[in-house]
Amino acid sequence: MSTATEVLEAARCECCGFTEECTPAYIAAVRAEYLGHWVCGLCAEAVGDEVRRAGAGVTTAEALDRQRAFARAAPRAPGRAAEDLVAAVSRLLRRCLDSPPASPAQGRKVAAAGTAQDA
Template sequence: MEQKPVVARCECCGLTEECTEAYVERVRGRYSGRWICGLCAEAVKEEMVRIGSCEEALDRHMNFCRNFRNLCPPKKPTEDLIAAVKQLLMRSLDSPRSKKPGLLRTQSCEPAMQSGRLL
C-alpha cells in the first residue's frame, strides 16, 4: 500500500519537504516530537558531538535559527539556501581528506641536469 505524501515544515528553519507520514513519525521520534529537515538534523548531530545531549543540541539549533531569521530576513530565501549549500559543498571538497602526501619523487633530477642529460 503506497502512502500519500504530506508536506512537513521544519520547526527550526521553516523549510518544507514532501515526505511520507512514516518518515515524519521516524524523525519526530528522534527529535522529541519535533520534525526537522535534513539540513537541520545534520547541524543538530554536529552540536550533539560537542555537548552530548540531543535535547540541548536541538534547543540550541532552534534558538540559532530563530535568532538568524530575526536578524536579516532574506530577500531570496530559495536562492540563499542553494548558495549556502553550494558553499558548504565547495568547502568540504576543498578540505584535505587525508594526511597522505601528493605525488612523490623517487629520485632527484639534479644529477641528470648537472650532467647535461635530460630524461
C-alpha cells in the first residue's frame, strides 16, 4: 500500500513516449524486466503479447524493437489530451484516497453550501 510520503518520479515510455508517475522501486522493476528500458503498461502488454504470439522465435529485445517501431509509426492525436486526462484522474484519485470518507449527509451539506454561496 502506498503512503502519502512515498516519492514519485516521472518515467517516460521508451516506445510510445507516454509519461507516468511511479515509485523508484516500480521503475527499477520494469527496467529489470525489459532489459533496462522503461515501458508503460500498454506497451509492456504489447511486448508480452508479441513474445507469446511468436513463441521462441522472438526475444524480448526484438519485441521491444517492434513495439517501438509500431508506436512511432502510429498517428498522434493533437496535443497532450490523453496525458492531461490521465494526470487529472491520477490527481483526483490521490485526493480521494488521501481524504477521509464523508457520509452521504455530509456530501449533501457541502453541495448545498456551495449552491447557497453561488447565489
